[in-house]
Amino acid sequence: MASSSKLPQKRKQPDSNNILLKLSADERKLYELIESRKNVGIWTADMKRETGLPQTIVTKVLKSLQNKNLIKDVVNIHNKAKKIFMASKYEPSKEISGGLWYTPEGNLDILFINTLKDQCLRYVDRVKVATVETIWGFMKDLEVNEQKLFTVQPTTQQITEILDMLVLDKGLEVLKSSGTGDFARVAPGKVCYRRLKSHEDQTGALASIPCGVCPRISECTPDGIISPITCVYFNKWLGIDF
Amino acid sequence: MVAQQGLAHAETIVKSHFGEIVSKVVGCLLHRGSLALPEIVRFVRLPPPQVRSSLLVLIQHNCVQAFSIERPAAGLGGAIRNVTQYTALFYNILQRMRFTKFSAIVNADLGEQCEYLLDGLLQHGRLTFDQLAVRVTLKHPGGSSSVEQQVTIAAAVSHAERFCEIPDMGTNTIPNVKVTDHSPGVSVGDKRKRKAREVDNDGQATIAESEFLWRANFEKFVCCLKKKACVEHIKSRSGPNAGIVLEAMIESNHEQKAKDNNSVMSSMDDILEGVKVKPGGSSMTLENVRKILVEELGCRLSDEETEALHTINLKNIIETCQNDEVEALVVKRYGDEARRIFTLLAKKGIYENDQIHNAALLEKTKTEGILYKFWKDDYLDMKRAISSEDGRQKHNFLWKMNKSVISEHILNDMYHAAINLSQRATHMIEEDPELFAPYQNLPEAQRKLKIAQQTRWIVLLYSLSKIDDGLMLFLDF
Numbered sequence: 001m002a003s004s005s006k007l008p009q010k011r012k013q014p015d016s017n018n019i020l021l022k023l024s025a026d027e028r029k030l031y032e033l034i035e036s037r038k039n040v041g042i043w044t045a046d047m048k049r050e051t052g053l054p055q056t057i058v059t060k061v062l063k064s065l066q067n068k069n070l071i072k073d074v075v076n077i078h079n080k081a082k083k084i085f086m087a088s089k090y091e092p093s094k095e096i097s098g099g100l101w102y103t104p105e106g107n108l109d110i111l112f113i114n115t116l117k118d119q120c121l122r123y124v125d126r127v128k129v130a131t132v133e134t135i136w137g138f139m140k141d142l143e144v145n146e147q148k149l150f151t152v153q154p155t156t157q158q159i160t161e162i163l164d165m166l167v168l169d170k171g172l173e174v175l176k177s178s179g180t181g182d183f184a185r186v187a188p189g190k191v192c193y194r195r196l197k198s199h200e201d202q203t204g205a206l207a208s209i210p211c212g213v214c215p216r217i218s219e220c221t222p223d224g225i226i227s228p229i230t231c232v233y234f235n236k237w238l239g240i241d242f
Numbered sequence: 243m244v245a246q247q248g249l250a251h252a253e254t255i256v257k258s259h260f261g262e263i264v265s266k267v268v269g270c271l272l273h274r275g276s277l278a279l280p281e282i283v284r285f286v287r288l289p290p291p292q293v294r295s296s297l298l299v300l301i302q303h304n305c306v307q308a309f310s311i312e313r314p315a316a317g318l319g320g321a322i323r324n325v326t327q328y329t330a331l332f333y334n335i336l337q338r339m340r341f342t343k344f345s346a347i348v349n350a351d352l353g354e355q356c357e358y359l360l361d362g363l364l365q366h367g368r369l370t371f372d373q374l375a376v377r378v379t380l381k382h383p384g385g386s387s388s389v390e391q392q393v394t395i396a397a398a399v400s401h402a403e404r405f406c407e408i409p410d411m412g413t414n415t416i417p418n419v420k421v422t423d424h425s426p427g428v429s430v431g432d433k434r435k436r437k438a439r440e441v442d443n444d445g446q447a448t449i450a451e452s453e454f455l456w457r458a459n460f461e462k463f464v465c466c467l468k469k470k471a472c473v474e475h476i477k478s479r480s481g482p483n484a485g486i487v488l489e490a491m492i493e494s495n496h497e498q499k500a501k502d503n504n505s506v507m508s509s510m511d512d513i514l515e516g517v518k519v520k521p522g523g524s525s526m527t528l529e530n531v532r533k534i535l536v537e538e539l540g541c542r543l544s545d546e547e548t549e550a551l552h553t554i555n556l557k558n559i560i561e562t563c564q565n566d567e568v569e570a571l572v573v574k575r576y577g578d579e580a581r582r583i584f585t586l587l588a589k590k591g592i593y594e595n596d597q598i599h600n601a602a603l604l605e606k607t608k609t610e611g612i613l614y615k616f617w618k619d620d621y622l623d624m625k626r627a628i629s630s631e632d633g634r635q636k637h638n639f640l641w642k643m644n645k646s647v648i649s650e651h652i653l654n655d656m657y658h659a660a661i662n663l664s665q666r667a668t669h670m671i672e673e674d675p676e677l678f679a680p681y682q683n684l685p686e687a688q689r690k691l692k693i694a695q696q697t698r699w700i701v702l703l704y705s706l707s708k709i710d711d712g713l714m715l716f717l718d719f
Contacts, residue, residue, distance in 0.1 A: 169582055181533045
C-alpha cells in the first residue's frame with residue numbers, strides 16, 4: 001500500500017530566516033535595510049549613507065542579493081536614472097511604478113491610453129449617453145478578429161480616468177441623467193457622459209489670425225521694425241509672396 | 243483699468259473716423275484722464291480753436307463727456323469756481339466699430355426706414371427730431387406730407403426705449419460751449435464768445451436749448467448682440483433647434499425690464515408661440531421643445547404665482563464662450579495636451595505637479611514643460627512647497643490659474659490685433675486708393691491682382707469684426 005508519505009508533496013518555500021542566516025554580515029545588513037523600506041524601495045546612494053558601506057561593497061552585495069532572488073531593482077517613474085532596490089516579496093507602490101498606466105519599463109503606456117480613449121468615444125457615439133459601468137461592460141466583451149482587444153481587462157477606475165481626461169479634452173461632457181429621452185436607459189440623477197458637439201470646428205477670433213500666436217507681438221508697433229505693414233506672418237496669412 | 247493697447251485702439255478708431263487732430267485730443271484724454279481745456283491745449287500743443295472744435299466733434303459723437311467741478315481758484319483767497327473738465331468715454335469710442343452690426347439689428351427687427359434713421363444718428367452722433375425728419379424727407383422726396391408721421395412711427399416710444407436715448411441736455415452740446423467759456427486760463431471776453439459762436443454755426447446753431455436730442459442707445463444694442471452671441475453658441479453646440487428655442491425664450495422673456503439682463507424667464511406657452519413663427523420651428527413639437535429646454539439648455543423650472551416659468555442664465559453661456567475663446571488660443575499656442583492641463587487648472591483650486599500629470603495622463607516631464615510655458619506667459623501662478631519626508635526635504639510646485647490676469651492678457655492682445663488689422667487694411671487703401679474702383683476694363687493679369695487684393699482687404703475687415711465680437715465677449719457681455 002502506498003503510504004501517504006509517497007504522495008507528491010508541495011515544495012517547501014525557502015524560509016527567509018534560514019536564508020538570512022546564510023548571508024554574510026554585509027549582505028544581511030543591506031537586505032534588512034532594503035526590506036524595511038517595503039514597497040517604496042531604497043536608492044543606492046541612500047543605502048551607502050545609511051549603512052556606511054563603501055560603493056564597491058554595496059555594488060557587490062546588491063549583485064549577490066539579486067542572484068539569490070532576495071531583492072529586485074525597480075524603475076522609479078519620477079527619476080529613471082535613480083536606481084531603486086526593493087525586497088522581491090513586495091510589489092512597487094503606485095508612487096514608484098506610476099500605477100496601471102505605466103509599463104514595467106516605467107514609460108507611460110500611450111498605446112493603451114489611446115486605444116481606450118478611442119473605444120470610449122466610439123461607444124458613446126453609438127449609444128449617445130453612457131455611464132462608467134456600461135462602458136466597462138462594453139470593453140469587457142470587446143473583440144477584434146475574434147480575439148479580446150485587451151489582454152488585461154481595464155478596471156472601472158481606469159475607465160473613469162479616461163473619461164475624465166476626455167472631458168478635459170472637450171470630447172465628452174459629464175452630466176446627470178434626467179431619466180428621459182436620450183437618458184432613458186440611465187437611472188435619474190446618475191452621472192453619465194455624452195459627446196460634446198461642435199468642438200472640432202471651433203476657432204477663436206484671436207486664434208484664427210497671426211497676431212493670436214505671434215511670438216513677436218510684444219515688439220510689434222505701428223511704426224516699429226516689426227509692424228503689421230511689414231509683418232511676414234500677415235503676408236503668409238494673406239497669401240502674399242515674400 | 244483699461245489695457246494700454248485698448249487706449250491705443252480707441253485712438254486708432256477716432257483717427258480713422260475723425261482724423262489726426264481729433265485723435266490727438268482724445269488720445270490725451272484717454273491717457274491722462276479728465277482735463278480742462280487749457281490743460282488739453284498745453285498737452286497736445288495745438289491751437290485752442292482746433293482743440294475746442296475737436297472737443298465739440300467728440301461730444302457731438304458721444305466720445306467725450308464734459309462736466310463741471312468746483313476748484314479753488316489760484317490767487318483769489320481760496321474762492322471756489324466752476325471748472326469744466328472733459329473725459330473720454332472709452333467704451334462709447336469702441337462702439338464706433340460696431341455701427342454696421344447695430345444697423346443690421348435695426349434692419350432685421352424694425353425695417354429699412356428705421357435703419358435709415360439710426361444711420362443718421364450713428365453718422366451725426368445726436369440729432370433733433372427736426373433733423374431726423376429732414377433726413378427722411380431727403381430720402382423720400384415728394385412725400386413731405388407724411389414725413390413727420392413716418393419719423394414719429396420710426397422713433398415711436400417703444401422703439402426709442404430700445405435703441406435711442408435722450409442725452410442729458412445740462413452738460414452736453416451747446417451748454418458745453420458756454421461752460422467752457424468759464425474755464426480758468428481762458429480770457430472771458432467778446433472775442434472768445436464770438437469764436438465759440440462760430441463753432442456753433444458749423445452745425446449746432448439750429449439746436450435750441452429746450453429741444454430734445456436723440457442718440458443711439460449703445461447699451462441696448464450690446465444687449466441685442468449678446469443675445470445673438472448666445473443663440474449662435476447654442477446653435478453650434480446643440481444644433482439649430484436648440485438655437486430656435488433659446489431665441490424664442492429670449493424674445494418672450496418675462497424679465498425684460500429687469501436691470502440684470504442675464505436672467506431669462508419664460509413660460510412654455512410663450513416659448514412655443516415664439517418657436518412656431520421662427521423659420522424651421524413650425525415642425526417642432528411640445529415634446530421636442532421640452533427636451534431641448536431640459537437636456538440641451540439645462541433650464542430650471544421655477545413656479546411663479548400664475549404659471550411655471552423656465553429660467554436660464556445667459557451668463558453661463560457667455561462664460562462658456564469666453565472659455566472657448568481662451569482654449570482655442572491655448573490649443574493654437576501650446577497644443578492639444580496643453581489645453582487638457584489648462585481645462586483642469588481652470589477648475590477652481592490649487593494643483594500639485596503629480597495631480598496634474600496623473601489627471602491629464604501625460605508624462606511628468608512633458609507636463610512640467612507645459613506648466614513652465616504657461617507660467618512664463620503669466621497664465622498661471624506658481625508657489626514652491628517644501629515638505630519633509632523621512633527627515634529629508636521634498637520640493638514640490640503648486641499651480642493655480644489666475645483667470646482675471648488671463649482675461650486682461652487676452653483683452654490686451656485683442657486690442658493689439660485690432661490695431662494691427664485696421665492698420666494693415668488702411669495701408670492697403672493708402673497704397674491703392676482705387677482698390678474698389680471698377681476693374682472690368684483692366685487687363686486679365688491686373689484684374690486678377692485686384693480681385694486678390696480686394697479679397698485680402700475683406701479678410702482683414704472680417705477678422706477685425708470677429709476680434710470685435712471677441713472684445714465684446716470679454717468687455718461688454
